[in-house]
Amino acid sequence: MITKPKLLIFIEYFLPGFKSGGPVQSVKNLIIILQPYYSIFVVTRDRDFLDTQPYDGIAPDTWLCKDGYQIMYCSPAKLTMRSIYRLVQEPSFDFIYANSLFGQFSIKLLSMAWITGKRFIIAPRGELHKGALRLKYYKKYPFLQLIKRVFKSQIKWHATDENELKAIRSFFPKSQIGLVPVVLAPDTPEQLTQRTVALKQKGKARFIFVSRITPKKGLDFLANVLKLQTAEGIELDIYGPIDDLNYWQICQKEFSLVADSCTVRYKGVAEHSQISRVLADYDYFILPTRGENFGHAIFEAFSVGLPVLISDQTQWRNLEQQQAGWDIPLTDRHWLDTIKKAMEIDTETYSVMSQAARTVADTYMNSESFAEKYRLLFS
Template sequence: MPKPTILTFVHWYWPGYKGGGPIRTILNMVDVLGDDLEFRIVTSDRDLKDKAPYAGIAADSWQRVGKARVHYTSSGKQGILNWAHLIQNTPHDVVYLNSLFDLAFTFRPLLACKLMEATKNPIIIAPRGELSPGAISLKRWKKVPFLQIAKRLGLYRNIVWQATTEDEGELIRRQFGVNVKVAVAGNLPRTIVDLPPRSDAGVPRGPLRIAFLSRISRNKNLDYALRVLSGARSAIQFDIWGPLEDPVYWEECQTFMEVLRANVKVQYCGLAKPTNVIGILSNYDLLFLPTRGENYGHVIAEAFSAGTPVLISDTTPWRNLQAEGVGWDLPLDAGEHTFVKVIEESGQMIPANREVWRKRVQDFAQKRLYDPNLVSANFGLFLRASGRPCRAEDKATTLGRDLGDPAL
């Protein structure tokens, strides 16, 4: 029996990396499940905000990329008619849409499927955290009417929804009705890597090294992080990594940087390629990400894999971190002083204790991230949608192996 074919729409994919977590989500999924499922991935021919297409990639044709076949679509061929033609002419068992609000790679393909009847096969939508209160509050004036219109058009009728947590499943039911089909299948992680030696191991305590690694956008809340640091008294080196997605917001953040006390040194370090993220994070004492909301938070998982504790908001699936001894998840409305207190405590830790903590964090990652039940849940999501028989024991993939970048 041939493998089920999953026709996957995602706005950005390898070799892109500026789009953040969704790229890594699909890369990991293909790497773990690609031996048993045939992934056909439809994506843009360029990275987020880039004007030029990827070098060396043939647009508007299928090509093998790692374990998947990928269709890098040029900007002029992302309309409803083009999607209808592509869907009708690509054999598939399931259509998989990796966003709720993406105009080009969710809404238009959904219109092609529903209004132009491009497929009679099941459709799965993964909202990827876009229904969280924090995410909905950003451009609410646009998102709420969008959902109302889409519902009236019947676009979400008979959709299978993928939730990455039970909480997200509740948000989906609250938005689309208690009887909708929801399958909970969490994101698949990257591999654990051997911890490289810290360059400052064994030396007297220096400044607390803190990283912010994410897209520079309002949802990631960099301005909140900077306001917190303005109240800190410890010596701190604060490095900002990530694409400047929102230039206006970045200018606002720069005004906060200009008034930081002399004890806080801040610098923008540029983009971090996915292959380098764990290595980069391993050189910091703390990842600081007071995000407004995350569906998963790949960079948080990667920080744990790197042995780096995290200081985050309580708007992600990563909760009760202090009880685990691997970080803190604090409510944003508790006030900036609560975050300042944690940073001050971290700044007083001696290097030897930081190394012990680092090992504890990676041990936590090994136990928490690499759960074979995650594989079964994701594999079962697609098997059930495609009408194939599914048993949990049919898929026993080991998650501890290297999830490197696909060979082009």
């Protein structure tokens, strides 16, 4: 019997959690793709994003068997340098993968790299894009310099698109073998069920925002745009965990100044199992993000058949030509004009756009050799 290589994955939050968004689905689908080739072990926290209590009925700090892989849910007491050091020193792990650059697991792993001598595969998940780096840069810069000067020879980078590959090589141009080792392997999203009916009333628009509420996602920008909007018939529902309470309070203040003709509601957090049904109730997905690595929520909107209004800071480009929505610069005028255009779409045109949105998702899923590219990453 051939023994499979052992892959150890660190991710801050994982199933059954769902509040941290796309990375959970990425790693879930990554495991499914790689299980035929690797023995997989996952280390994560014992609670969901922003939760203060652990999951019910899950034993912490021990290896559990789940769906053909091993997983450890770490309690806060287990999230120490010593505990993580003991985990990575297991001689049996062939590959160690961290699903973030600035997550606590990654910071601890890299901080002890000079002691362990281990090599790590790091997926920055958009954290090196310019828009993301600008947020709390004063905290990130010293750590990045430490990596540049001390640890870069112990890292292989996982880029999920060409923009991220360029960002990594821009920040870490050289290693012990010349160019920094970067493997391009596409993100692994979940394709949702396409809705069966796509109807829209001309002169009105129902928008849905689904994302963590942080400055990076641009909800404040959207509030300022809607303050300038005078047309009637706009509805905006906001879904997502409140990651930054101070920022959310700023957004609430701005939304309170929006005209009465525009209805804005905060709807809480939608469980991932319900997201397909939730998305299907709206006309457009909207996200004026300041930078995305992949944009799982955007992809899920496409897969349901929901056209999108997003910034031009993602990999999803030329959407108007594809009739799947709009990717537009973060200026008030561009967004005001596009919202007006979206409102005037009639049912016939909207039905075409809905199918085009689904085609974007289908084309992505059909064009990628996921298993082949990820085996190259873990080799």
